[in-house]
Amino acid sequence: MVASLDVGHPFRQASNLALNEVVARRKAAGEPLVHLGFGESLLPVPPVVRDWLADGAGRTAYGPVAGDSAVRTAVAGYWERRQLPTDPEQVVVAPGSKPLLMALMAVVDGDVLLPRPSWVTYAPQARLFGRPVHHVPIPAGHGGTPAPDALRETVRAVRRHGGRPRLLILTSPDNPTGTLAPPEAIRQLCAVAADEDLLIVSDEIYRDLVHSPDLPFLSPAEVAGDRTVVTTGLSKTLGLGGWRIGAARFPDGPLGAQLRTDVLAVASEVWSTLAGPMQVVATRVFEEPPVITTHVRAAAVLHGAVTRAVHQIVTTAGADCRAPAGGFYLYPDFAPVRHRLRERGVTDADSLQRHLLDELGVAVLGGHHFGDSPTALRFRIATSLLHGGDDAQRDLALRSPAPERVPHIAAALAHLTHAFGTLTTGEGNATR
Template sequence: MVSKRLMGVPASGTIALSNLVSFMKSKGADIISFSMGEPDFTTPQNIIDACKKSLDDGFTHYTNSAGIPELRKAISTKAFYENNIHCTAKNVLVTPTKHAIFMAALAFLDRGDEVIMEDPNWVTYDAAIRIAEAKPKFVTTSFDDGFVVDPAKIEDSITPKTKMIILNSPSNPTGNVIPRETLEEIANIAIENDLMVLSDEIYENIIYEGNHFSIASIPEMFDRTITVSGLSKTYAMTGWRLGWAIASEENLKALDIIQTHSISCCTSFAQPAAVEAITGPQNEKEAMVKEFRKRRDLAVDLIREIRGLEVNVPQGAFYLFPRYAPKIRSEIMCTKMLEEAQVAVTPGSAFGPNGEGCFRLSYATSEEQIIEGLSRIKKFMFTL
């Protein structure tokens, strides 16, 4: 029998849709997919070569559970100089980013604890909280306000059971970037109420306007923040499953207990490649971000020509979260779009109750696909 804790966790809407699209394509359907949060670029060659070398060198056995020293140092140096997080290699645990989120939930949440997070949000947070037998509390954000969270709403949601706040900036699914002043207000709230913060910064290097700000860079916040990030989005390394958590040594020990009893360590021969990714040439990363910005601007312009759709201009990541006019549920809307227009987008409801009335569109695909896909959506919207 399935455990009670798992019965309350829905399947991933994004993965389910991706599987459906793959099945339809295998049957010959001409599907344009804007559904997956994955760069369409190839991992830079210098990173691939570093991995090949580690294999040729026979680096194929267990590593330290927290990661090889060179990688932990590279990550901490990056966090210090790019994000102003005052950490050392001792504060870094190498682990898949999604795994870091689940470990943080299991390590720091007890049954009945409450966790505050934005709505809409990436559905994995909800799943991690529920598997830890804690309770998610949604703080709604608004399309009209660019989906930026209001610190006052966070403060109003706190109860004696509140243990943690989860933040994601830049955001999946909306692409919004939380302003520094907003994060500073949230930090004050966390300090005053003795709360932990889980800060998911996986899109930290994909920002088009403004600058990324890490809440853990605020001195009083470091000891109460788990910062997670990784290589998947920045270097087109989604299949490598390499990321990290940055935390105080005490909090890191708690995470490492779960690491040692679950995956033991990250893939050994991939870790030298991760060092190369972080410390090697960054020109391909910069070119990729520049290309994403061009695609964002193209997609926004085309969507604004479509009757019944509205869209914000996101500052980061590679998603748009348009609002549509027809009064139908987003799951039905997106199913009809897939069946009738052969375009795959993700229902807004997959990202929380407040995502209803929107859908997520990933522009991590070619300009040709964006133009053709949005042309199909334009025709589809005229039929509603």
């Protein structure tokens, strides 16, 4: 059976950004909200990174579309240290990884295959270019990568119905589930991609935020290097979302060279080049001096500790939820307590999202925004904004050996314990 196509008007604001603006307005009005609805890392920027930005302030020329030689060499070295030998000519830098993903949607002609659930931006980007989208179920143990047998079945069913499946997007670690696909799953998916002639885009923006360095990470580019584009950026690892720095690694060989040429053609008409000062920052960061690697490792430990604490809260409240392995996300399923939620008028993802916000003071993003079934009782939790409301609080969290016990984080966790307990057991009173 062919997976259902995404439909809807493509010209609407991204759901995560829209929710973030709603929460900002309501918090400014004095509402006591805990914001779990936006995947933004706001950890303090290391002072040396601010210095690098100042060093680049005089870079006012456009420069090459792909980025200058220094930044592409630094990014190539970053991937080289991750078992992906890379020539600088395989690299393109851009104002965030999001434009690179969109450019790939523009130049790869064919249907798009996505895990169900998957990040909120992939499907809308595809729709902007008229690309049919097919969601493929994820395995029970992890997200970010479709089940291999389901992928093969979907591809062949789409072809039988006249479709042209071509682009497979994977995320590892995953947004929205916060999980990491095991190496064997990656190998199986790469085998299916080879058999079915699929191009893979591996979104690895959370790669350096795997909670434990002992967890094995396998990039599809290590297995299917001739058909895999890898994307990354600095918005999550260093909290530089507003600076907009992303990079892509294209396959070595004719296919990769043509893809890179086509993406650069799009880039030349859309963003021209990564801003000069940001290229200076990117060069220094991707060279990975100890000040950067130490900071990123500390951030990964912090994200792991806080996300595990929230995982304990939602599972105690009765949800099924995969244990987190990387990044700062959870994807709980409240189907086990559906009968209790129905008593509160909660029957689907949308009503669950609204009830949590309006009655319990907790902002989340419903699973229907991620391509999931609208009738499911699932939503994404982003824990990164729990670290504090200013740099002083966030720095305290970053330096603490037990961040879940830092007073402002502990207060937020207490709010969540009360809210989810109220949601599923009726014990206690709503916060509003």
